[in-house]
Amino acid sequence: MSTTLPFPRNMSSTSDTGIAAKNGSDVGGAPAVWTLMGDEAIALAALHSGVSGAFAYPGTPSTEIMESLQSWKEAGSAPGCPDQTIAPLVAEWCSNEKTAYESALGASFAGRRAMVSMKHVGLNVAADPFVNSALIRINGGLVVVVADDPGMHSSQDEQDTRILADFARLPCFEPANQQEAYDMTRAAFDFSERHEVPVVIRITTRLAHSRSIVALAAARSPNAVRKAQDDKAWILMPAIARKRWRVLLDKQPQFLAHAESTARIEAGSSELGVIVCGIARQYLLENMADLEKKLGARPTVLSIGTYPIPVGKIRELAGRVKRVLVLEEGFPHVEDLMLGVFGAPVPVEGKRSGTVPLDGELSPEIVRGALGLPARQLLPESSLVTPGRPPQFCQGCPHGDSYTALKEALKAYPQYAVNSDIGCYTLGALPPWNAIDSCVDMGASVGMARGAASTGLTPAVAVIGDSTFYHSGVPNLVDAVSHKTNMTLVILDNDTTGMTGAQPTIAPASRLVPLLQGLGVDPAHIRQLRAHRMDHDKNVGIISEELAYEGPSVVIMVRECIEWAKKLRNI
Amino acid sequence: MNYDMILCGVGGQGGISVSVVIAKAAMAEGYRVKQSEIHGMAQRGGEVLAHLRISDGEPASPSIPMGAADLIISFEPLEALRHSRWLAADRGTLVSATAPVKNISDYPDLETVLAELRKLPRVRLVDADALAKEAGNARAANMVLVGLASTLMPISAARLEEETAAYFARKGQAVVDANIAAFRKGRDAGK
Numbered sequence: 001m002s003t004t005l006p007f008p009r010n011m012s013s014t015s016d017t018g019i020a021a022k023n024g025s026d027v028g029g030a031p032a033v034w035t036l037m038g039d040e041a042i043a044l045a046a047l048h049s050g051v052s053g054a055f056a057y058p059g060t061p062s063t064e065i066m067e068s069l070q071s072w073k074e075a076g077s078a079p080g081c082p083d084q085t086i087a088p089l090v091a092e093w094c095s096n097e098k099t100a101y102e103s104a105l106g107a108s109f110a111g112r113r114a115m116v117s118m119k120h121v122g123l124n125v126a127a128d129p130f131v132n133s134a135l136i137r138i139n140g141g142l143v144v145v146v147a148d149d150p151g152m153h154s155s156q157d158e159q160d161t162r163i164l165a166d167f168a169r170l171p172c173f174e175p176a177n178q179q180e181a182y183d184m185t186r187a188a189f190d191f192s193e194r195h196e197v198p199v200v201i202r203i204t205t206r207l208a209h210s211r212s213i214v215a216l217a218a219a220r221s222p223n224a225v226r227k228a229q230d231d232k233a234w235i236l237m238p239a240i241a242r243k244r245w246r247v248l249l250d251k252q253p254q255f256l257a258h259a260e261s262t263a264r265i266e267a268g269s270s271e272l273g274v275i276v277c278g279i280a281r282q283y284l285l286e287n288m289a290d291l292e293k294k295l296g297a298r299p300t301v302l303s304i305g306t307y308p309i310p311v312g313k314i315r316e317l318a319g320r321v322k323r324v325l326v327l328e329e330g331f332p333h334v335e336d337l338m339l340g341v342f343g344a345p346v347p348v349e350g351k352r353s354g355t356v357p358l359d360g361e362l363s364p365e366i367v368r369g370a371l372g373l374p375a376r377q378l379l380p381e382s383s384l385v386t387p388g389r390p391p392q393f394c395q396g397c398p399h400g401d402s403y404t405a406l407k408e409a410l411k412a413y414p415q416y417a418v419n420s421d422i423g424c425y426t427l428g429a430l431p432p433w434n435a436i437d438s439c440v441d442m443g444a445s446v447g448m449a450r451g452a453a454s455t456g457l458t459p460a461v462a463v464i465g466d467s468t469f470y471h472s473g474v475p476n477l478v479d480a481v482s483h484k485t486n487m488t489l490v491i492l493d494n495d496t497t498g499m500t501g502a503q504p505t506i507a508p509a510s511r512l513v514p515l516l517q518g519l520g521v522d523p524a525h526i527r528q529l530r531a532h533r534m535d536h537d538k539n540v541g542i543i544s545e546e547l548a549y550e551g552p553s554v555v556i557m558v559r560e561c562i563e564w565a566k567k568l569r570n571i
Numbered sequence: 572m573n574y575d576m577i578l579c580g581v582g583g584q585g586g587i588s589v590s591v592v593i594a595k596a597a598m599a600e601g602y603r604v605k606q607s608e609i610h611g612m613a614q615r616g617g618e619v620l621a622h623l624r625i626s627d628g629e630p631a632s633p634s635i636p637m638g639a640a641d642l643i644i645s646f647e648p649l650e651a652l653r654h655s656r657w658l659a660a661d662r663g664t665l666v667s668a669t670a671p672v673k674n675i676s677d678y679p680d681l682e683t684v685l686a687e688l689r690k691l692p693r694v695r696l697v698d699a700d701a702l703a704k705e706a707g708n709a710r711a712a713n714m715v716l717v718g719l720a721s722t723l724m725p726i727s728a729a730r731l732e733e734e735t736a737a738y739f740a741r742k743g744q745a746v747v748d749a750n751i752a753a754f755r756k757g758r759d760a761g762k
Contacts, residue, residue, distance in 0.1 A: 210607030210633035285631035376638030
């Protein structure tokens with residue numbers, strides 16, 4: 001079974017050169033072969049596609065896309081781009097995924113190729129520009145890379161980006177491996193310009209963070225600046241938007257035709273048809289030898305790497321086999337369409353039938369079981385239960401000191417709310433801290449404390465990090481000041497975006513107090529404390545004062561992240 | 572030829588360096604490599620886990636199925652136990668350091684952990700810290716384990732030493748020498 005789908009790679013020879021990747025070797029005229037993480041393959045493909053503007057907010061497992069671009073840009077070279085030949089590009093962290101998306105949109109408007117990358121929940125934040133950008137006439141190619149996290153290795157949920165792409169009526173490419181991640185990203189920029197829409201690339205954690213061999217194609221220069229032509233296709237006033245919506249609807253058959261052309265059926269036994277979406281193909285391949293022994297032949301396989309769902313190919317597959325197994329990461333998106341209201345013409349197994357779990361990520365073992373293969377013989381289980389190592393604060397982290405002081409100040413109250421947010425400080429939920437009551441989405445801490453306080457649950461404390469505050473805390477604070485809400489906002493300022501590996505916060509720490517004053521918080525109730533156990537008693541006193549104050553107050557707990565400090569020293 | 576190995580330990584033990592060295596050595600010998608890592612929580616005292624798949628074909632799944640690992644190299648005994656069922660029952664070998672990282676309150680009795688590991692059909696336990704100290708650098712315990720594992724992996728010791736030298740070159744000759752010495756100590760212990 002072939003390892004890649006037929007995406008054009010713009011090269012004269014295949015990747016199977018027999019050269020084991022000694023990283024970076026250019027062997028005669030053959031293309032260079034590198035070992036790359038999924039994230040790196042995508043970033044490199046963007047670079048080779050002549051991207052001029054790349055924008056992102058850190059989010060596991062997508063963070064490395066921007067980090068790779070920034071490090072290649074700084075080095076002046078990248079795989080496939082010899083020294084000092086990288087064309088100028090912007091590669092910037094932004095306040096949040098919405099602003100990152102809007103910056104990318106602006107670059108596209110200017111005629112330049114742009115990429116925005118994020119984790120799956122980041123697309124929720126960027127949903128407004130994302131959905132609306134489907135209606136405007138994309139100029140420079142725009143690629144939207146979203147890294148899903150099935151199994152929630154480090155996320156609050158496991159939503160399926162394919163559904164959001166479908167909601168926006170946009171094409172979505174889903175690579176199965178690192179080579180496809182590279183090829184599809186290159187193709188996505190071309191597709192975006194040809195059809196004048198953004199294109200979504202959907203990957204998952206396993207692909208983002210695993211490394212494999214990738215054959216590179218010749219790099220192409222960036223587009224010149226060329227403003228979007230003046231036909232008002234970028235102005236979504238109702239009269240225009242209605243026309244643009246019709247245009248988007250009329251493009252759907254082209255998107256479908258493309259998806260049909262890249263989906264591939266590999267003929268095999270009529271006993272079983274397997275539909276594999278994206279990385280699921282790798283898990284099928286892993287079990288293929290044993291499956292072939294069992295069936296006496298390989299199953300008939302339909303590989304899907306492009307959406308909208310290629311219904312024609314699915315009908316063709318169903319016509320050739322007695323039953324179908326659907327393997328897809330995330331929601332039973334393909335499976336549900338097949339089952340529909342009236343059911344499928346052949347039995348369909350997958351998440352709805354319980355053959356594959358509805359939640360969590362796929363694995364070679366799950367797919368093995370779904371294929372009806374016996375489990376591998378395992379060594380006997382040890383009678384000793386191995387305790388887990390839940391993540392904890394690093395030794396000497398300032399957050400521990402902040403929570404200790406906050407908890408002591410709150411002891412005076414019979415009831416209170418501590419609404420927290422997303423970052424390393426979320427670990428304050430675990431023993432021995434047990435310091436927070438909620439963590440829902442970026443910036444929710446401030447909004448929830450405000451809502452709780454305004455309806456009578458006080459004291460209400462929001463605990464948020466500096467980066468998350470810039471991401472989405474600010475508008476919530478504007479609400480609090482506007483309505484004079486009796487709440488205390490605790491900003492844990494460790495001067496970094498820590499949980500994702502210490503990226504720089506969008507604004508320097510010195511800007512925070514002027515910002516808070518500018519938003520209208522009473523300067524007498526903006527307190528800055530050192531997040532250190534030596535200042536514990538002082539900190540408890542000041543936090544207590546602000547908890548008692550009946551109005552919006554802010555306490556900033558300051559101390560540099562240990563990991564960020566290490567990173568800076570190594571530069 | 573397919574050779575699947577798992578590297579595991581606790582954050583901060585140099586597990587990722589080891590997997591990079593082994594992967595590069597495998598590629599230099601002409602194999603294709605697929606490597607996957609669970610990272611992000613490592614610096615916060617969590618487990619570090621890498622799956623390294625070496626093949627002359629194209630490894631399919633980025634993760635090694637349970638019951639398929641030819642080798643597990645563990646930098647920490649509890650982590651070794653945690654991942655031991657990934658070993659291929661008929662041929663998998665586990666190589667582990669014996670020094671515990673007790674950053675949790677419910678760490679089991681060490682002797683019990685080691686006794687459980689000794690029940691495995693093919694296991695090599697080594698006081699990697701002690702051997703690293705003998706070799707001249709207490710922090711090179713991870714390279715001791717690579718040295719021991721080199722007697723089992725289908726990658727030449729010479730190539731592993733080459734890649735070790737290249738990897739640590741930016742830290743100076745003294746560091747390179749210490750890591751090579753640790754590698755050789757481990758290899759001798761494995762013979």
